[in-house]
Amino acid sequence: MFKKRIIGFMFSSALLLSFLNSGCNKENNETDLDEEITTVQDNATAEKTFSDVSGIADEAYNSIITFKSGTGEGDLIGNCATITFDTVEFPKTITIDFGDTNCLCPDGRYRRGIILISFTGPYREEGTVITHTFDDYFVNDNQVLGSKVVTNEGYNENDHLYFTIAVDGQIIKANGGGTITWISDRIREWIEGEETQNRFDDVYLITGDGSGKTASGHTFTEVITQALRRELSCKFFVIGTFEFTPENKPVRIFDFGDGECDNIATVTVNGKTHTIYLQ
Numbered sequence: 001m002f003k004k005r006i007i008g009f010m011f012s013s014a015l016l017l018s019f020l021n022s023g024c025n026k027e028n029n030e031t032d033l034d035e036e037i038t039t040v041q042d043n044a045t046a047e048k049t050f051s052d053v054s055g056i057a058d059e060a061y062n063s064i065i066t067f068k069s070g071t072g073e074g075d076l077i078g079n080c081a082t083i084t085f086d087t088v089e090f091p092k093t094i095t096i097d098f099g100d101t102n103c104l105c106p107d108g109r110y111r112r113g114i115i116l117i118s119f120t121g122p123y124r125e126e127g128t129v130i131t132h133t134f135d136d137y138f139v140n141d142n143q144v145l146g147s148k149v150v151t152n153e154g155y156n157e158n159d160h161l162y163f164t165i166a167v168d169g170q171i172i173k174a175n176g177g178g179t180i181t182w183i184s185d186r187i188r189e190w191i192e193g194e195e196t197q198n199r200f201d202d203v204y205l206i207t208g209d210g211s212g213k214t215a216s217g218h219t220f221t222e223v224i225t226q227a228l229r230r231e232l233s234c235k236f237f238v239i240g241t242f243e244f245t246p247e248n249k250p251v252r253i254f255d256f257g258d259g260e261c262d263n264i265a266t267v268t269v270n271g272k273t274h275t276i277y278l279q
Contacts, residue, residue, distance in 0.1 A: 002010060005078050007083050009136070028248055031123075031130070041178045041202055042211060042212070042214040042215055043182075043214075043220055045053075045142070045171060045180060045223070046171055046180050046182035046212060047182070047210070047212050049139055049142070049144055049171060050144075050148055050167045050169055050182065050184070052076060052107075052109075052139075053115060053132050054087060054132075054150070055076050056076045056079065056096060057075060057114060057117050057130075057136070058131060059076055059077050060077065060081070060083045060094055060096045061094065061115070067269070068188070069217070070091045076105055076106065076107050077096070077106075078103075078105050078106040078138055079096050080099075080103035080104070080105050080111060080116070081096045081098045081111075081216050082096075082097045082099075083095070083096055083097075084097075090119075090120055091118045091119060092118070092119055092120075092123060093116065093117065093118050093122045093166065094116075094117040095114060095115075095116055095117075096111055096114065096115040096116075096117070096157050096253075097113075097114045098112050098114070098115075098137050100110055101126070101142070102114060102138070102198065105140050109139055109140055109206075110138075110139070110140050110141070111137075111138065111139055111140050112136075112137075113134065113135060113136040113137035114135040114136065114137055115132060115133075115134060115135075115137055116132070116133045116134070116135060118130070118131045118133075119129070119131075123152065124152065124161065125152060126152055126153070126154035126155075127151075127152060128151070128152040129149060129150070129151050129152075130149070130150040130151075131147060131148075131149050131150075132147060132148040132149070133146075133147050134146070134149075140172050140174070140217050141174035142172065142174050143170070143171065143172040143174075144169065144170075144171055145169060145170040145172065146167070146168050146169025146170055146182075147167070147168055147169065148165070148166070148167045149165070149166045149167075150163055150164070150165050151163060151164045151165075151166075155235070156189065158189075158191070158199075159196060160190055160191050160194075161185070161188075161189075161190045161191050162187060162188060162189040162190065163185040163186070163188045163229075164167075164186070164187055164188075165184070165185070165187075165188060165208075166184070166185050166186075167183065167184040167210075168183055169181075169182050169183075170182070173215050177214060177215055178215025178216060178217075179214065180213070180214060180216075181212050181213040182210070182212040183205070183210060183211050183212060184209075184210035184211075185208045185209060185210070186206055186207070186208035186210075187206070187207045187208055188204050188206055189204060189205045189206075190202065190203075190204055191204065191205055191279075193232075200232050200233045201232075201233070202231075202232045203229065203231050203232070204229075204230045204232075205225065205227040205228065205229055205230075206227060206228040206230060206240070207224050207227050207228075209222060209223040210222045211226065212235055213221065218244045218246065218247045219247045220244065220245060220247060221244075221245050221246070222243065222244045223242060223243050224240065224241070224242045225241045225242060225243055225253075226239070226240050226241040227239075227240055227241030228242070228256065229256075229260070231257075232260070234261035236256070236261065236262070236263055236278055237256040237260050238256060238259050238260060239254045239256055239257065239258065239260055240255075240258060241253060241254060241255045242254050243257070251268055251269075252268070253267065253268040253269075253270050254266070255267075255268070263277050263278040264276075264277060264278075265277075265278055
C-alpha cells in the first residue's frame, strides 16, 4: 500500500477567486452575486477538505516507513500530528492525531482532532479498500464528518489500474455558519508511471460527478464531461471539462485547456466564455 502517493484531486477551490474576478457576474444583481459566492465557496471548501485527506494519509505513511511512529513531515502535516501504525493484521490502521488544540500546518490551515485510516490490503492489490474516517477532526474550526473510501478495482480494459473514490461527508462550519453536505463519486485511472517509483511521471484521468448542499441550503451538482488529466509534474489539470450547476442557476462549463501546463482555464455561462486564472 502507498508505494506511490495517494493523490486527492481537487479542482473547484482553485477556481473560486479567479471566477469571481473574471467578470462573469457583472450582469447579476447583488443578491445573485452573494448566492453565487456562497455556492461556489461551499463546494470549494468541501472538495478541498476531503481532497487533502488523501495527501495527509500519504504523508503519514511515508513518515511511518522512516520513523515507524512519531510525528509527520510534509506539506500538510508538518510537526502537528502524532502518527501511529497498527501492523498486527489486516485491516491495518493508521491514526493521525493533531491533538486537542489547533495547530498551524505548513499549508496555512489549522487542524485538530483525529483522522483514522483503515486498509484491507496493499495499495496496488485488487480489492484493497482504504477507508478514511474522523474523530472530532476540524480544519480552520470547521468540523469534518463522514467518510472517504478508496477502492482498488484492479485493471480495466486498457490494462490500467483504476480506483473508485466515494465521499459521503459533511462540514459543520465554524461560528454557527451552517452545514455543507458533500457527496462525490470519482473514478481515477492510472494511465502512466505505474512501473516506476518516481511519482512525477505519474498521470491520472479522473471522471465522475458530485452533488451537495451549501450551508444556506442551496443544492448544486457537478459532472465531469471530459476526463480531467492530471500530470503530477504539473500542479494543474491540463485537459478536461466539468459542468457546475448551482440551484436555479445556469450551468457553468469549466475547461482546463488543451494540454499545456499552465494556470489558464475558461468558463462558459449562457454562451459567453471568459478566461480565468487558477490559483
